[in-house]
Amino acid sequence: MTKIALVTTGGTIDKDYFDALSDYKVVESIIPELLARIGSGVEVEQHEICRKDSLELTDVDRAALKACIESLECDKVLVTHGTDTMVDSAQALGDMPGKTIVFTGAMRPARFLDSDGLFNVGVALGALQSKESGIFIAMTGQVFTPDVVKKNRAAQRFESTSE
Amino acid sequence: MTKIALVTTGGTIDKDYFDALSDYKVVESIIPELLARIGSGVEVEQHEICRKDSLELTDVDRAALKACIESLECDKVLVTHGTDTMVDSAQALGDMPGKTIVFTGAMRPARFLDSDGLFNVGVALGALQSKESGIFIAMTGQVFTPDVVKKNRAAQRFESTSE
Amino acid sequence: MTKIALVTTGGTIDKDYFDALSDYKVVESIIPELLARIGSGVEVEQHEICRKDSLELTDVDRAALKACIESLECDKVLVTHGTDTMVDSAQALGDMPGKTIVFTGAMRPARFLDSDGLFNVGVALGALQSKESGIFIAMTGQVFTPDVVKKNRAAQRFESTSE
Amino acid sequence: MTKIALVTTGGTIDKDYFDALSDYKVVESIIPELLARIGSGVEVEQHEICRKDSLELTDVDRAALKACIESLECDKVLVTHGTDTMVDSAQALGDMPGKTIVFTGAMRPARFLDSDGLFNVGVALGALQSKESGIFIAMTGQVFTPDVVKKNRAAQRFESTSE
Numbered sequence: 043m044t045k046i047a048l049v050t051t052g053g054t055i056d057k058d059y060f061d062a063l064s065d066y067k068v069v070e071s072i073i074p075e076l077l078a079r080i081g082s083g084v085e086v087e088q089h090e091i092c093r094k095d096s097l098e099l100t101d102v103d104r105a106a107l108k109a110c111i112e113s114l115e116c117d118k119v120l121v122t123h124g125t126d127t128m129v130d131s132a133q134a135l136g137d138m139p140g141k142t143i144v145f146t147g148a149m150r151p152a153r154f155l156d157s158d159g160l161f162n163v164g165v166a167l168g169a170l171q172s173k174e175s176g177i178f179i180a181m182t183g184q185v186f187t188p189d190v191v192k193k194n195r196a197a198q199r200f201e202s203t204s205e
Numbered sequence: 206m207t208k209i210a211l212v213t214t215g216g217t218i219d220k221d222y223f224d225a226l227s228d229y230k231v232v233e234s235i236i237p238e239l240l241a242r243i244g245s246g247v248e249v250e251q252h253e254i255c256r257k258d259s260l261e262l263t264d265v266d267r268a269a270l271k272a273c274i275e276s277l278e279c280d281k282v283l284v285t286h287g288t289d290t291m292v293d294s295a296q297a298l299g300d301m302p303g304k305t306i307v308f309t310g311a312m313r314p315a316r317f318l319d320s321d322g323l324f325n326v327g328v329a330l331g332a333l334q335s336k337e338s339g340i341f342i343a344m345t346g347q348v349f350t351p352d353v354v355k356k357n358r359a360a361q362r363f364e365s366t367s368e
Numbered sequence: 369m370t371k372i373a374l375v376t377t378g379g380t381i382d383k384d385y386f387d388a389l390s391d392y393k394v395v396e397s398i399i400p401e402l403l404a405r406i407g408s409g410v411e412v413e414q415h416e417i418c419r420k421d422s423l424e425l426t427d428v429d430r431a432a433l434k435a436c437i438e439s440l441e442c443d444k445v446l447v448t449h450g451t452d453t454m455v456d457s458a459q460a461l462g463d464m465p466g467k468t469i470v471f472t473g474a475m476r477p478a479r480f481l482d483s484d485g486l487f488n489v490g491v492a493l494g495a496l497q498s499k500e501s502g503i504f505i506a507m508t509g510q511v512f513t514p515d516v517v518k519k520n521r522a523a524q525r526f527e528s529t530s531e
Numbered sequence: 532m533t534k535i536a537l538v539t540t541g542g543t544i545d546k547d548y549f550d551a552l553s554d555y556k557v558v559e560s561i562i563p564e565l566l567a568r569i570g571s572g573v574e575v576e577q578h579e580i581c582r583k584d585s586l587e588l589t590d591v592d593r594a595a596l597k598a599c600i601e602s603l604e605c606d607k608v609l610v611t612h613g614t615d616t617m618v619d620s621a622q623a624l625g626d627m628p629g630k631t632i633v634f635t636g637a638m639r640p641a642r643f644l645d646s647d648g649l650f651n652v653g654v655a656l657g658a659l660q661s662k663e664s665g666i667f668i669a670m671t672g673q674v675f676t677p678d679v680v681k682k683n684r685a686a687q688r689f690e691s692t693s694e
Contacts, residue, residue: 043362044346054387061380061451061475062521064421066392080321081312083362084346095390125387144331149244149387155481158243164327171328171348172335183207183247185334195388199206199246217550224543224614224638225684227584229555258553288550312550318644358551369688370672406647407638409688410672470657475570484569490653494633497654497674498661509533509573511660525532525572 043085046167047116048073051107051131052094053124055148055159068093071122072152076160084167089114096124096131096147104134111135111143118170120163121145125181125193125200132177132188144170145188146180149198206248209330210279211236214270214294215257216287218311218322231256234285235315239323247330252277259287259294259310267297274298274306281333283326284308288344288356288363295340295351307333308351309343312361369411372493373442374399377433377457378420379450381474381485394419397448398478402486410493415440422450422457422473430460437461437469444496446489447471451507451519451526458503458514470496471514472506475524532574535656536605537562540596540620541583542613544637544648557582560611561641565649573656578603585613585620585636593623600624600632607659609652610634614670614682614689621666621677633659634677635669638687 050056052068059066070093074086091107092099111119117140123131125147132145146166152159166180179186181193181200190204213219215231222229233256237249254270255262274282280303286294288310295308309329315322329343342349344356344363353367376382378394385392396419400412417433418425437445443466449457451473458471472492478485492506505512507519507526516530539545541557548555559582563575580596581588600608606629612620614636621634635655641648655669668675670682670689679693 046346054385054390057385059380059383059385059392059477059480061524064380064423064452066385077324079319080324081319081361082321082324082346083344097390126390151385153481154385154479155483156242156244156479157481158245160324161240161243161245161327164324165331165334167346168328168331168333168343168348169335170331171346172332180331181246183209183245183330183334185331198244198387217548217553220548222543222546222548222555222640222643224687227543227586227615229548260553289553314548316643316645317548318642318646320644361550372672403650405645406650407645407687408647408650408672409670482568482570484571487566487569487571487649487653490650491657491660493672494654494657494659494669494674495661496657497672498658506657507572509535509571509656509660511657524570 044083045085045087046170047089047114047119048086049089049091049107049110049119049121051091051096051099051103051121051123053096053122053147054150055122055152056093057151058153068095073122073160073163076152094124096127099124099127099131104131107131108135111138111141118142120166120170122163123147125149128179129188129191129193132179135177138177140175142170142173142175144178144180207246208248208250209333210252210277210282211249212252212254212270212273212282212284214254214259214262214266214284214286216259216285216310217313218285218315219256220314221316231258236285236323236326239315257287259290262287262290262294267294270294271298274301274304281305283329283333285326286310288312291342292351292354292356295342298340301340303338305333305336305338307341307343370409371411371413372496373415373440373445374412375415375417375433375436375445375447377417377422377425377429377447377449379422379448379473380476381448381478382419383477384479394421399448399486399489402478420450422453425450425453425457430457433457434461437464437467444468446492446496448489449473451475454505455514455517455519458505461503464503466501468496468499468501470504470506533572534574534576535659536578536603536608537575538578538580538596538599538608538610540580540585540588540592540610540612542585542611542636543639544611544641545582546640547642557584562611562649562652565641576605583613585616588613588616588620593620596620597624600627600630607631609655609659611652612636614638617668618677618680618682621668624666627666629664631659631662631664633667633669
């Protein structure tokens, strides 16, 4: 089995629908279960920071995310996060020498039939295993550094700001 | 949209079941369709070499694979391949200066509910976007070089031979 | 192909998630597409009355539903509907002599990986093909008449009121 | 919860793919697990007769199927079966007074992404709950009696022989 450290903060990737509320809510991550279902050979050590829409993340949450990553023995860390402020959180981490950290998330909840969630986790994992060190964002099938990427909300994709 | 070059050779990832035959057969790749279904933002330029179980691949097929990759303008190429001889085909490519080539496949057909196929394509794509150049194998959530990896058929995973 | 008349009114079965809104909305039914994807052999003639949470359905909507069913040449009609007032709408139809009408819906949107939506449509279709005439509700794997069924919101199921 | 009796005999609906064999095999039914995954509210009491392609079923298997159904306290029984000899097995049951028995199966294994398996089980269950008594075949979104139905192998559907 391949072991990875997964730090979860919430976001669309972890939203579920509740009939009794007629509403969506951010819940526990289904990513570890999906990785097991597909026989991926990937075992997850999960650390949950919070379950929030990324627009609701506070400086306290971001400090907790940074402290969690620093505390991990593992040098390679995958972070799932809401898409709206993913770039902000990645930038807020500052320098993390010796660590490789890749953020990902989803445009559609991972509990959907046609979700991009598990695929994006795959892209992030491929980047995590390939990059020497640094902080990256894996979305829309690409691997960005946080300083040159933005979410294009209308087009529903992440794109480079340097082109 | 993120454009990628996908060269397909067959393998379990592309197997389908046919009731009229009571049998599985390697068919056209469903990966481009699945990438569209999930709104991945990834657009595929596909090149089909063959539709074979990898145990049936010949030297002629491998020469065609090499010629196809050399002919592509794109320097980054994703190859889907059966798992039994994936390492052999990756080694047979020899030197491909200036190119980044990542092989992947699946233990269960991509048409299955709980397949590792699309996830593995994600891992391969993350590696493809992250590696400078070279030939790699993305399986079991890891990114290997072809000289130090083998398929462990009993355990249904790829693992390093150097540990 | 087996042709069926499907009248849609909205409800959880037809909810989708929109990242750009961070919210769900009732959208067009995905049931005809899913029936085609699985090669069900069932072809749908769809009539859309509205796209509403069933708590928002008005008397005008219910009159439109009744008028639509009466206008159909087909004597067998499947209706998808939100679960909260499904029983009310079925009762409001009153007498529909010569027609067999089966209502169904879902506790989780049909666009989810583990939705009950398409399965419930199957149960409803089996009832539709089997019942001589009358108005029925197919939920929780059972076939009820509208006078002796209620939604148990806490338990997330439909159950008989006559036991 | 809605309890149903499910008698399984194998067939395409229960086929799985094995990489280590490069082949499929009939395995344990995934239908009870899928019914739980989707929160169907249906609980299954399963009785396994055999795990065979229906072309391999013998008179001994069919006698065991009949004996099993007769031994069940429950008067309503769902049978999953390969499609090639489903009609033969249904006819071979002969008279089963007081029982309602519905056969179903699938053109694509229930473990596939786009399988008709779970949907067909839904149709069968709707018929089971609606029919007074008798033996039926629920395939292609229709409910047939065994004397007037045949599998059209080329068209991949079941159809009436009486039209």
